[in-house]
Amino acid sequence: MIYHDTLEFAHQLDEQDALKAFRDDFLIPKHNGEPAIYLCGNSLGLQPKSAKNYIQEQLNAWEDNAVEGWFIGNEPWLKYHRLLLGPLSNILGAKETEITVMNSLTVNLHLLMVSFYKPTGNRFKILMEAGAFPSDQYAMESQVRFHGFDPKEAIIEVAPRPGETTLPTEDILKQIADNANELALVMFSGINYYTGQFFDLEAISKAGHEAGAIVGFDLAHAAGNVPLKLHDWQADFACWCSYKYMNSGPGGISGIFVHEKHFNDTSLNRFAGWWGYRKDKQFLMAPGFEAEIGAEGWNVSTSPIILMALHRASLNIFEKAGGLQSLRAKSEMLTGYLEYIIGRVNDKYGEDVYQIITPTEKNQRGCQLSVVCKRDARTIFNYLAQNGVIGDWREPDVIRLSPVPLYNSYIDVYKAAQTLFKALGAVK
Template sequence: MIYQDTFGFAQQQDEQDELKSFRDEFLFPQHNGHKVIYLCGNSLGLQPKSAGQYIKIQLDNWENFAVEGWFMGDDPWLSYHKALLPTLSGLLGANDREITVMNSLTVNLHLLMVSFYKPTNKRFKILMEAGAFPSDQYAVESQVRFHGFNPKEAIIEVTPRAGEVTLRTADIIAQIEDNADEIALVLFSGINYYTGQLFDMESIVKAGHKAGAMVGLDLAHAAGNVPLQLHNWGADFASWCSYKYMNSGPGGISGAFVHERHFANDKLNRFAGWWGYRRDKQFLMQPGFDPELGAQGWNVSTSPVVLMAMHKASLDIFEKAGGIVPLRKKGDLLTGYLEYLINNINQKQGEEVYRIITPKDQKDRGSQLSVVCKRDARAIFDYLAQNGIIGDWREPDVIRLSPVPLYNSFTDIYHAAEGLFKALGATNA
């Protein structure tokens, strides 16, 4: 697409957008009587208008059936999770049995590391990207300490080259190869939350397995944002959250992926609970844990049906939109348009006042641009917020802007760039 820095161009693209109707399926905060320009879906997605209805149905079931709601009604709670799996399997590139819906992201990472981080005196290290989201860092630190190792010795962090912000795939693979005899686990993000870099997950999985390590993926910023092929890539496990690009509510239910080759491996440790017991014998209440075959065998606690209902409200919108492929196409166009407009601002200023640190190549990013403000960064962010443009602030000088294809428009992007331009004058006044 040949972009143009005009409001008319943005309007024309919105008119031609085959996905434009989905914007009307979400609720926007208001600013001075108008919808805000919401570019913070990488932190918390907007609320689907249908979410309240989906919750109300389950509240009605609770009212009408009470405990029998587990077995009665149109969507009995005991099997409610199954309604989420077909859409999730398409978004994640997995088969239904490789997915379960449970807990929150960091809890799931801990549970999965119980199974897939099996250190020995020789092979005990975990390799991850430097600057991973803090929760991942804390989880990994506590896991290695739990096994009696020193995090300074057991954690390998892959850092960018001097003068660079993002990682090169070749450097990640080289680190794996250089430490092949000692790595027990490679745990990498699908997309780095700070830079917005989309990693080559397939190559990382392949390199980790060649080194004899297990490989897990944190898909917090990737699920519902970019195409994934967890089964074909061969990842051992993965987890994600649903409240960012999947718009399933603050603290929304997470999920976990376990590759089917591990289903029959009785040598894997796991922290067990009744909800992971094989379903055909679950109510016999027998001693001795006999897991359900598949990822659901990693479940621990009873399904939170109301959270699942919020999740389903959003997943049904993904299904109506045709899944991740058309959404990714529009997401690339929106993100490319924002990049183009920011570069135009720099040209008008005669200097790079806004530096985009997210990779330029579309194959190396999703719907996010991380923008370094070279002067008055916090004041610029505050100016945007005061004018109804909602992004995400990261210390010390980064504004993350995420054009989400389900509900953002080209005119949103035009107005956001207009706000970035005007903020320069307002903060210098």
């Protein structure tokens, strides 16, 4: 695609966009009475207009049936979570039995670590990317301390080369190979929250298994954003949140993936709860935990139906849009256009004041572009907000901008870039 730096070209792309109607399925915040340019789906996705109806349906069921809502009605709550598994299996590249929906992201990460971080005398180390989201860092630190190890010895962080911001795949694989005899777990983000780099999860999974380690992924910034094939990649486990690219509300429900190769592994520890008990005997209330086969056996607590209803509202829009396969093509175009327009802003200004640190290669990024502002960064970010462009700030000088294919337009991208240009004049 040859891009052009004109409003007319952006309008033309929007007219040709087969997915443009889905923008009307979301509530876009207003700025001075007009729709804001919302480029912050990497942090919180927009509210589907249908969300209120999905919640109201469950409030009605509660009103009409009270406790019997678990067993009767059009969508009995006891099995409500299973309504989400079909759409999620497509988004994650997993079998429905390998997925369950529960809790929040870091809670799920800890629960999965109980099963899959099994340090032994010499094999006790965890390999992860340097600069992972703090929750992951804190989780790894606390897990290794729980097992009696010093995080400084037990955690290996793969850092970018001097002067670089992203990680070459070969560096990750080399670190795995170099530490093969000591690795218990390879734990990587799908997409690094700061740089927007989409890691080669298939290669990481293969290398980790060749080293004799378990491989897990935090997909907070990847689920609903980039193509995933968790089953085929042989990942051992994964978890994610749903409130970013899957638009399921602030603090929305999380989920986990456990590969089917582990379903019959009785050596795995787990923190158990009644909700994960085998379904054919669940109401016998017998002592002694017997896990349900599949990822559902990792469930602990009762399904939060209202949160799941919010999640379902968005997932059904994904299905209507043709799934992630359809959305990915537009995502690549939108982000590519944003990259091009930011380059034109630098050209017009005569200086590379905006440096994109997210990889240029499409297969190494999703929606997000992380932009280093080399001049008055915080002032420029504030100028964007004051002029109706909602992005995301990360210290010390990075603005994250994420055009989401379900609700962002090419005109959004064009206008955001023009605001970046105007900001430079305003901060002189």
